[in-house]
Amino acid sequence: MQNEESIIMKKKTVSILLMAAMALSLAACGFSNSTDSSSKSSSKAESTSASSASSEAESASRAESTADGEVFDDTTVTVFAAKSLNSVMETLISEYNRTQPNVKLVGSYDSSGTLMTQIEEGASCDVFFSAAAKQMDQLEEENLLVEGTRHNIVNNQVCVVTYEGNNTEVTGLEDLNKASSIALADGSVPVGKYTREALVNAGILEKADDVSAITTQQVSEALSGVEINECANVGAVTSAVAEGSNEVGTVYYSDTYGLEDRLKVLQVVPYDLTGNVIYPAAQVVNKEANETEQAAAEDFVEFLTSDEAAAIFRNYYFDTEVE
Structure with missing residues (x-):
């Protein structure tokens, strides 16, 4: 009887030990799975963060490129x-x-x-x-x-010019009346307006509220009736003088660029007379x-x-x- 009870007790003990061992094994597996999952989640989060940072950097780079040195489409x-x-x-x-x-x-x-x-x-x-x-x-x-x-x-500066090789007596605005003919832009053209402004400030033309309204005829009369070729723009004045059609004319200093062998600058009119151009x-x-x-x-x-x-x-x- 005692032997049977002893055998039964041993079986119970073995069963309990087996159950305990299984429980520990399951717990270990659960811990391992939890650790792996946590590790995978952490790795995934790090990867997502890195990807996001990379995307933000690329966006910033594109924004910088757009703001500085953008190449336009056609x-x-x-x-x-x-x-x-x-x-x-x-x-x-x-x-x-x-x-x-x-x-x-x-x-x-x-x-x-x-x-x-x-x-x-x-x-x-x-x-x-x-x-x-x-x-x-x-x-x-x-x-x-x-x-x-x-x-x-x-x-820019207004200049009095003549064609190269011409022995004109004109030296500038003060003696324009010595010219046989003058190429002059009309008053609505800036160079024509600045020329009139200079002639007013030099005491050759009478003062006016709007110098651009001074007619070509009035300029001619103030210059002792000299013949004036009224031009529609400064390019026409430049051509008329360079080609020798008119003895002198008023153009911008920049208009003489590339024509140094055809145009001679007689006077660079000071800003005191024209004002800033x-x-x-x-x-x-x-x-x-x-x-x-x-x-x-x-x-x-x-x-x-x-x-x-x-x-x-x-x-x-x-x-x-x-x-």
């Missing part, structure tokens, strides 16, 4: 520029296209007054580069300029332009204020010391 920007800017603008456009090859800049050149009128009448234009503040002021008053984009770019530029309100065209137009105006552009302007005899 677009066309129309620039209305004063006739005296014709040569330098082509060089400026080439320089700009080195970093913005997809922006096609199309220049239209004429007197600032003519270009202003075209803009007022609805001509498609993205940038206006005037040879005087007057025309830009008028467009600004009419809300035809994009606010905050206007900049004074360069200064400021050339402002601004983006024009163009409702037909898409976002890319508008952005490229603004960018080109900003380029005109850069050191790279200033160096080019100086090469073409413009004065880059402006306020």
Whole structure:
């Protein structure tokens, strides 16, 4: 009897020990699975965090690229520029296209007054580069300029010129009456307006509230009836003198660039007589332009204020010391 009880007790003990061993084994497996799961979750979280950080870095890099040195998609920007800017603008456009090859800049050149009128009448234009503040002021008053984009770019000087080889007696404004003929832009053209301003300040013409309203006939009478060829823009004045059609004329100093062998400068008229000859530029309100065209137009105006552009302007005899 005691032997049977002893055997039964041993079996119970073995069963209890087996159950305990199984419980410990299951607990160990649970701990291992929990550890593996935790490790996997941690690894996954780290991977997600790293991926997110990488994505944010790439986004920041793209944003930086867009804000600084963005290359525009294909677009066309129309620039209305004063006739005296014709040569330098082509060089400026080439320089700009080195970093913005997809922006096609199309220049239209004429007197600032003519270009202003075209803009007022609805001509498609993205940038206006005037040879005087007057025309830009008028467009600004009419809300035809994009606010905050206007900049004074360069200064220029009026010159009295003759054709090379001519033995004229004229030395400058003071003795223009000695000329047999003069090429002179009309008063609506900036160079014509500045010439009249200088003649008024030199005491040759009578004072006027608006010097641009002084007629060519009045100028002729003040110069002892000298023959005057009234020109529509400064380019026409330059050509008339360079070709010898007129003895002398008044142009900008920058207009003599490239014509040194054909034009002789008799006088560089001081700013004291003409006042500053400021050339402002601004983006024009163009409702037909898409976002890319508008952005490229603004960018080109900003380029005109850069050191790279200033160096080019100086090469073409413009004065880059402006306020």
